[in-house]
Amino acid sequence: EDLSTVVTYTAGDQTVKVHYIDVYGGANKELTDQLQTLTGKAGAAYTNTLWDYAQAGYKLVSAQPEATSGNFDEDPDTEQEHYVYLTHALKQVVGTPVVVTDTINYVYGNGPKQGQPIYPPNVIEKTFVPTYTIDAVTGETIETTWGGDGKIASSAVPDIPGYTPDKTLIAERVLTPTMADQTQTVQYMLDEVPETKPEVSNDPTKAESLEENNDTGSSIEAQKSVETQAPISEKVSETQTKMESKVQLPQTGDASDMQKASFVGVMLTTLAGLLGFATKKRKKEDE
Template identity: 30%
Template structure:
């Protein structure tokens, strides 16, 4: 029966291949016992348990390579060669060590450490998933007036790592352009909108530089000079003399502040003007002096006033018989005023007639002062 897995323990029938004989007792039957035991055989079996840690982003995309580890068990047992049953002996447990989750910049795992786990022979494989959620990032967009160095506006945007920053500058740039600004350097979204980075320790800062737009401007004002010639009573003595100087200046207008920076303009000069001669009158200015004028000066108005000249008159009384000058009288007056002497002429003639003189001639007949004193001599 060894082919059935039994092992002989005790052969009480024919232990040494000696077949027994029947006894001679008719009252009791003979009974023989052969004792058999189940044969056994040592056996082993192996089992491998795998631990797999998956690293993914919240959306399911792979974040990092899997970490895989395995534990192999060998179990010893005894097989009953008759029944085929195996009695397995206990196997010592094994432990998967804890695993620190890898650092991914800008993301936070739901498990910073996958804890250690104890497994036994026959346990199922272990699958653990570590999910990384994007950190909240901050991006600052600063508008700077490069002309003045002043900050025009500061914007702050919040969002998850590696996602597109929602702010777009186009509308604000259009507004600034309407205020006279010109884009100088867009370091934020010159062609495409940037994304939030994955550095949670440092906020992103972007600068958009604007400068003041300008345009060329010019002006051509004219400064006039007018010289009035008048008598003392204000009536016109001579025709006005007029002159003008035209200026042209160039400038640059700041389209933001509306201020204009003008280039210097050279002064100009009105030349001196000699006052016209008017018979019998004296001007208070023989000539109007030259004068310098600058851009944007007001018009120049100047006045020359004529007053009658101070004239001299002389009358002589002559004795024609002797040629002697009997008397000389003088007078002073203004042009066209009646000539008057200290002694009335007619009275003086009568006085001489009373002295025995006879009037031969008299060329004074109450004339008025002439501009030439020679004509005021009698």
């Protein structure tokens, strides 16, 4: 009797590999440390829990279904390869506000108060808040955006009587968060006071009138002098005549009479001198 034997071939354990590919920026770089390898009997079902890529800063682009579940095949010469594609997650982080100041100083530019402030400084503050876009995988800052309005409108420079500022308008300006604090100084210069010069008239009529006034003044002064001297001279003559009439010079050369005559002469000379001094003094007082 013929005998028959049935030989059954059974495939050994099969392998499934799950690869993680970083496609950020077109790199297509495999994350070899995260390779997952599954083994099982041919035809058996499998399930797989994907690596926690979000915790590492990645986000899912796409994944083949077999990366999470499927069946082992029965081909011992072929490994089952499945892929998960990831990119870098980006996160927004609000940073510390930045304050930039714009200061206008008003000072005296010259004169006795040079350098001294006129008004308290005019200070304007602008606040900017940064928002950073950060690569969650590498921690690198990809982009920075700023919130806040740095525009400052133009303004007129105040007037101060007697001074002229070196500018009349503070121009419009825009502050940015990367600027250092800004400062401007307005200097007020002391105005020069014009010299007052005597008026010189070109009118010949006025010039003649002035000359006439000068001449009239001179005539009046001369007349006063004459009028003053006349009565005094008359008094001197009158006094001298009276004294001469009382004193008769001796005819015989009497010594006593000669002494008297000499004395009278001295007295007359002294009186004339005193009267002349009085005349000069009165003239000066009239002047």
